Amino acid sequence: xxxxxxxxxxxxxxxxxxxxxxxxxxxxxxxxxxxxxxxxxxxxxxxxxxxxxxxxxxxxxxxxxxxxxxxxxxxxxxxxxxxxxxxxxxxxxxxxxxxxxxxxxxxxxxxxxxxxxxxxxxxxxxxxxxxxxxxxxxxxxxxxxxxxxxxxxxx
Numbered sequence: 001x002x003x004x005x006x007x008x009x010x011x012x013x014x015x016x017x018x019x020x021x022x023x024x025x026x027x028x029x030x031x032x033x034x035x036x037x038x039x040x041x042x043x044x045x046x047x048x049x050x051x052x053x054x055x056x057x058x059x060x061x062x063x064x065x066x067x068x069x070x071x072x073x074x075x076x077x078x079x080x081x082x083x084x085x086x087x088x089x090x091x092x093x094x095x096x097x098x099x100x101x102x103x104x105x106x107x108x109x110x111x112x113x114x115x116x117x118x119x120x121x122x123x124x125x126x127x128x129x130x131x132x133x134x135x136x137x138x139x140x141x142x143x144x145x146x147x148x149x150x151x152x153x154x155x
Contacts, residue, residue, distance in 0.1 A: 048114035108148040
């Protein structure tokens with residue numbers, strides 16, 4: 001279940017977590033997290049069919065700029081942008097093989113539709129992020145209720 005601990009990992013800062021958990025609207029905590037993440041730019045929303053115009057690369061560049069860090073070289077990001085892939089998880093795996101060198105990863109938030117919600121986070125938080133069931137919906141397969149971390153060896 002979504003709790004304050006996972007919110008503090010997703011959105012460092014007490015105010016964000018409290019605002020999400022104690023929001024006045026009647027939507028679920030998951031929906032409030034999704035709305036907050038998308039409106040704050042913390043999450044990247046991609047259609048199920050994939051990305052357009054190097055959205056993942058641009059998201060990485062924005063992330064780097066906001067934090068004053070470098071997750072990959074310009075050449076590595078250009079190669080990532082040119083990558084041909086059949087399914088989006090393949091591109092996420094490739095992105096993670098690149099970001100792993102900087103101890104970061106691209107994670108996928110569970111979704112209720114035909115879209116992906118992605119976010120970058122430090123790999124040291126992987127166990128916390130991937131262990132919490134975020135969706136309380138029996139119609140969603142159990143595994144897909146959790147944050148996903150795609151690598152070359154994990155599905």
